[in-house]
Amino acid sequence: MKSQIYQGSMTGSKSGIRFERIGKSFGATSVLRQVSLNIADGEFLTLLGPSGCGKSTLLRILAGLEVQTGGSVAIGDRLVDGVRPKKRDVAMVFQSYALYPHMTVQENMSVPLRMRRLSPWQRLPLLGRFLPGTKATAAEIELDVMRTAKALGIGHLLARKPGQLSGGQRQRVAVGRAMVRKPAVFLMDEPLSNLDAKLRVQMRAEIKELHQRLGVTFVYVTHDQSEAMTMSDRVAVMLDGELLQVAPPQEIYADPDDRRAAEFIGSPKINMLDGKLRDGALVDVAGTTFAVAADAAHGTGLTLGIRPEAFHLVDAGGLNVLTGAVRLVEHMGSDLFVHLNVPGMDQPVVARLLAERAPHIAPGQTLHLGVKPDRLLMFAADGRRLRGGDQSDAKVLRMKERVQ
Amino acid sequence: MTVASPTAPQEAGIRTDTAAARRALRNQRIAEVLSAWSLAGPALVLLVVLFFLPVLSVFAIALTDWQFGASTLSFVGLANFREVVADQGFRASLANTLLYVVIVVPGTIVLGLAIALLIESGKSCRAFYRAIHFLPFMATLTAMAIAWEALLHPTIGLVNQTLAGLGLPSANWLRDENTVLPILAMIGIWQNLGYAMVLFLAGLKAIPQDFYDAADIDGADLWFDRLRTVTLPMLGPVAMFVFIVVALKAFETFDTVQVLTQGGPGHASEMLLYTLYRESFEYLRTGYGASVAVVFLFIVVALTLVQARVMDKRVHYQ
Numbered sequence: 045m046k047s048q049i050y051q052g053s054m055t056g057s058k059s060g061i062r063f064e065r066i067g068k069s070f071g072a073t074s075v076l077r078q079v080s081l082n083i084a085d086g087e088f089l090t091l092l093g094p095s096g097c098g099k100s101t102l103l104r105i106l107a108g109l110e111v112q113t114g115g116s117v118a119i120g121d122r123l124v125d126g127v128r129p130k131k132r133d134v135a136m137v138f139q140s141y142a143l144y145p146h147m148t149v150q151e152n153m154s155v156p157l158r159m160r161r162l163s164p165w166q167r168l169p170l171l172g173r174f175l176p177g178t179k180a181t182a183a184e185i186e187l188d189v190m191r192t193a194k195a196l197g198i199g200h201l202l203a204r205k206p207g208q209l210s211g212g213q214r215q216r217v218a219v220g221r222a223m224v225r226k227p228a229v230f231l232m233d234e235p236l237s238n239l240d241a242k243l244r245v246q247m248r249a250e251i252k253e254l255h256q257r258l259g260v261t262f263v264y265v266t267h268d269q270s271e272a273m274t275m276s277d278r279v280a281v282m283l284d285g286e287l288l289q290v291a292p293p294q295e296i297y298a299d300p301d302d303r304r305a306a307e308f309i310g311s312p313k314i315n316m317l318d319g320k321l322r323d324g325a326l327v328d329v330a331g332t333t334f335a336v337a338a339d340a341a342h343g344t345g346l347t348l349g350i351r352p353e354a355f356h357l358v359d360a361g362g363l364n365v366l367t368g369a370v371r372l373v374e375h376m377g378s379d380l381f382v383h384l385n386v387p388g389m390d391q392p393v394v395a396r397l398l399a400e401r402a403p404h405i406a407p408g409q410t411l412h413l414g415v416k417p418d419r420l421l422m423f424a425a426d427g428r429r430l431r432g433g434d435q436s437d438a439k440v441l442r443m444k445e446r447v448q
Numbered sequence: 449m450t451v452a453s454p455t456a457p458q459e460a461g462i463r464t465d466t467a468a469a470r471r472a473l474r475n476q477r478i479a480e481v482l483s484a485w486s487l488a489g490p491a492l493v494l495l496v497v498l499f500f501l502p503v504l505s506v507f508a509i510a511l512t513d514w515q516f517g518a519s520t521l522s523f524v525g526l527a528n529f530r531e532v533v534a535d536q537g538f539r540a541s542l543a544n545t546l547l548y549v550v551i552v553v554p555g556t557i558v559l560g561l562a563i564a565l566l567i568e569s570g571k572s573c574r575a576f577y578r579a580i581h582f583l584p585f586m587a588t589l590t591a592m593a594i595a596w597e598a599l600l601h602p603t604i605g606l607v608n609q610t611l612a613g614l615g616l617p618s619a620n621w622l623r624d625e626n627t628v629l630p631i632l633a634m635i636g637i638w639q640n641l642g643y644a645m646v647l648f649l650a651g652l653k654a655i656p657q658d659f660y661d662a663a664d665i666d667g668a669d670l671w672f673d674r675l676r677t678v679t680l681p682m683l684g685p686v687a688m689f690v691f692i693v694v695a696l697k698a699f700e701t702f703d704t705v706q707v708l709t710q711g712g713p714g715h716a717s718e719m720l721l722y723t724l725y726r727e728s729f730e731y732l733r734t735g736y737g738a739s740v741a742v743v744f745l746f747i748v749v750a751l752t753l754v755q756a757r758v759m760d761k762r763v764h765y766q
Contacts (some may be wrong), residue, residue: 110663130667155677159667168671221666261637274664 056357058120059133059228060085061106064438066100068285070444074315075101076112077285085120088262090253092272093282099265100233102282106263108132109232119229130159136231139238141214143206149217150202152187156187156225166239168432192224205352211241215230219254229411230255230262236271248274269309273297281305306349312394314421317348327422330388334364336420347423352381354398354419357414366393370409373398379448471592475627487724503745510738516728521735528739540715544629545603545699548719551633552640552698556612557690559637560644565675567645568652578649589639593707596635597622615641622708625716632704632717640697652688655679692752699748720744 048050056314060082076098083089091099104110104424106117108129109236116125124132143152158167165171166178175180191200196216206214215235222230232251236244252275257260273293280290281302297342298304306314319329321344327334336350361367368386380399383392395413397405405411422430480627484508514521532538567577584592596629600621608618615683659678663669680687702721705711711718711726724744728737 062760104661107661107665109664128669129664130669136662136665138658140656140657140658140660142658144659144662144681145679146684155663155668156666159673164670169676297545 050082058085060120060230061263062118062263063102063115064105064117066102066105067114068098068105068110068112071170074422078115079287080115080284081280081287081290082121083261083263085301086259086261088252088264088275088277090264090266090272090276090284092266092269092278094267094308097282098285099267099282103218103231103263103265104232105135106229107134109173112264117158131222132229133227134229134231135227136233137215137218137222137235141206141218141235141238141325143214143217143221143370145206147203147205149193149198149209150186151219152206152217153189153192153224154185155219156221157188158242159226161185185235189224196220197225211239212247214238215247219251223254223258230258230260232262232264234266235264236266239266244271251275260364270313272311279309281308283308300349300421301429303349303423303429304346306421306423306429310351312352312396315350315352315391316391317350317389317393318345319348320345330366332361332364332366332386334415335417337423342414345425347425349421350393350415351419351421352394353396354415355393355413356416357397357398357402358414361412364417365412365414367410367412369392370405370407370411372407373405380405381413385412491542506738506745509735510742512735514735516732516734523651524735527664528736529743532682532739532743536714537718541718541720542712544715545701545712545716545719547629548636548701549695549698551630552636553587555633555637556640557590557687558643560641560690561648563641564645564648564652564711565679569650576614578646581645583719584639585642589703590707592639593635593704600631623713625713628713629718630710632701632708635704636698636701640694644694647686647690651683652679655682688755691759692755695751695755696748699744699751720747738763 061081064083065078066079067074079102090206091102094100101110103368106114107117108124108127112125114122117131118124119134143303144155148157151265159404161181162178162182166175166181173182189201190199193202196212196219198216198220199215201209201217206217215238220236234249235251238248241406248271251264255275264271264275268357278290279293279368281288281296281304284306288294288305291299291301296305297309300309303316307316317329319327321327321336325335325337327336327348329348336348345352355366358365366384366386368384370382371385371392372383374381377398378399380397380402382395382397382402382405384395385392395415412419424430510527511523511558512521513524513527531557563581564579567574567581570577602618602620602623607621611618619627621627655678659682660674663674664678666677668674697744700721701719702725705717705719705722706725707716711722721744722742724737727733727740
């Protein structure tokens with residue numbers, strides 16, 4: 045199930061990115077530890093993690109705004125360590141948008157072009173416009189800005205200043221300023237977190253479309269798992285300055301490498317049940333026995349991860365079935381979130397059931413929730429994922445016989 | 449009213465209730481008005497006694513020939529103002545003041561900003577540099593003026609001795625009508641520099657780092673591009689404040705003139721506030737002095753209004 049689509053396609057890429065053992069510390073505080081990551085040309089990669097995990101720092105190192113303490117960064121086939129941001133061919137959208145408040149939208153969007161296409165002499169106030177070539181270049185810049193603004197639907201806002209725009213419009217101008225000079229790499233640092241929920245969903249789709257249209261590499265930083273899941277080709281989950289897992293969103297969700305990655309992604313959160321391994325194939329959790337296939341010693345403590353939607357209603361208790369009293373029912377339309385108090389567990393178990401299959405559930409009622417063996421995720425005490433060997437139905441049946 | 453058939457006593461009860469409620473409401477409003485006046489009152493009284501009444505009396509005195517200490521006065525209409533306009537001394541004083549302002553304001557702003565940028569760009573000794581540049585502003589100007597007088601002394605002053613030592617021509621700085629005003633302006637800049645610098649430093653601190661990052665990414669990474677794209681525009685409101693305050697302080701210059709030159713040589717260093725003081729309290733021509741004060745007041749108010757009107761639009765970007 046491991047995706048190989050983006051790995052190894054680095055050679056000859058125009059805007060692939062390679063992080064090699066990047067370290068960054070501020071004084072004694074280490075923010076990034078030996079981060080290595082390859083991003084393919086044209087990929088949409090999201091750095092996902094809680095605040096303070098180092099994701100923004102990694103992005104700023106890529107942009108050249110921050111200098112790493114160790115390791116190297118390459119964009120395309122070129123090492124960019126010590127190269128100024130201007131020369132890296134990257135554009136960035138900031139969380140605050142960082143639009144120059146004294147300039148109109150038109151002026152804001154033309155800054156990157158003016159800085160590149162006009163010489164320092166031609167940029168001089170008053171005098172610059174009389175130098176040969178300034179007028180023609182300025183006209184070209186105006187045309188390019190106009191074209192980009194039209195493509196983003198902000199053509200009618202060109203004469204306004206950022207203070208006169210709504211949040212969504214400012215966001216578009218920030219994207220426009222990044223887009224106008226056709227960079228090889230787009231960097232986005234939490235660009236949607238200042239927008240309201242409805243606009244965020246809309247802009248999410250627009251950024252995704254923009255990526256498809258431009259076909260260049262996007263590196264996107266967010267702490268919002270739904271943004272990461274909906275937009276990315278691959279997600280890099282970060283915690284405490286380390287990469288936990290880099291994989292396509294559905295793979296991180298269904299097949300996480302690490303307990304912390306599993307817990308960070310998914311809403312409601314994954315249920316984590318602590319248990320002990322017995323006979324190499326059974327786990328006892330709060331009075332229930334789960335059949336698993338783990339290559340670990342007898343008596344090893346491990347944690348079972350069960351996604352809320354992995355549960356289904358069954359009639360009676362038994363192997364792979366949790367039994368408990370309903371504590372709370374949340375109706376979500378097509379789904380129900382059922383919180384179940386299981387005797388012997390301090391946290392309620394949350395199950396996501398299809399509303400049509402579970403019509404009459406009321407608090408206080410006793411429920412039996414079954415789990416298919418292939419939906420059980422096992423984690424070692426240090427958080428590492430334990431992958432069992434073969435978990436075929438035949439083997440589970442054999443277990444069942446032995447238990448009864 | 450939704451009740452089907454209210455009986456008479458009930459209705460009467462409701463009526464008295466509403467009357468009582470209205471009375472309570474009125475009492476509450478009266479109490480609010482009273483407390484508002486009692487809170488604003490002391491400040492209002494002070495403002496009237498210490499500000500509005502003196503200004504009004506200056507306007508009134510300007511229309512009379514009153515001499516300080518005299519027991520009689522007569523109404524002379526606009527005669528004082530006519531005299532002010534015709535007076536060579538006053539014209540020289542006005543011209544000197546304007547020239548002084550034109551040197552001091554840009555000089556203070558440019559140097560203050562340059563020093564603030566230098567301090568901000570360096571890493572070490574920031575507090576020390578801040579302190580030594582701010583000291584002149586804290587010191588009493590009269591005392592500082594005496595120190596300057598010693599420095600500028602034609603024979604034993606440090607300035608002339610240094611110039612002589614270097615083989616350069618020296619001058620009698622405070623007695624030469626060509627140098628006296630520039631020297632006073634230089635002292636004015638020296639004194640206000642620290643104030644402008646501190647305000648600019650605060651303004652620089654308030655510029656979000658994001659703008660500099662964005663400028664870096666956009667390619668504005670040479671120092672003058674950063675200055676033009678981010679720093680100067682973002683300092684607009686601070687610069688406007690500094691401009692107004694320094695301009696007003698420059699118009700009010702008095703101490704250095706009084707201590708160092710007394711308006712001389714001739715009228716070469718006479719300035720508005722000094723003229724006002726001399727006419728009113730040395731020559732005791734209080735009516736004439738009051739009319740100079742009125743002219744001074746008009747200039748300052750007009751300046752402030754124009755600055756606020758014009759600059760407010762250009763430095764606040766919302």
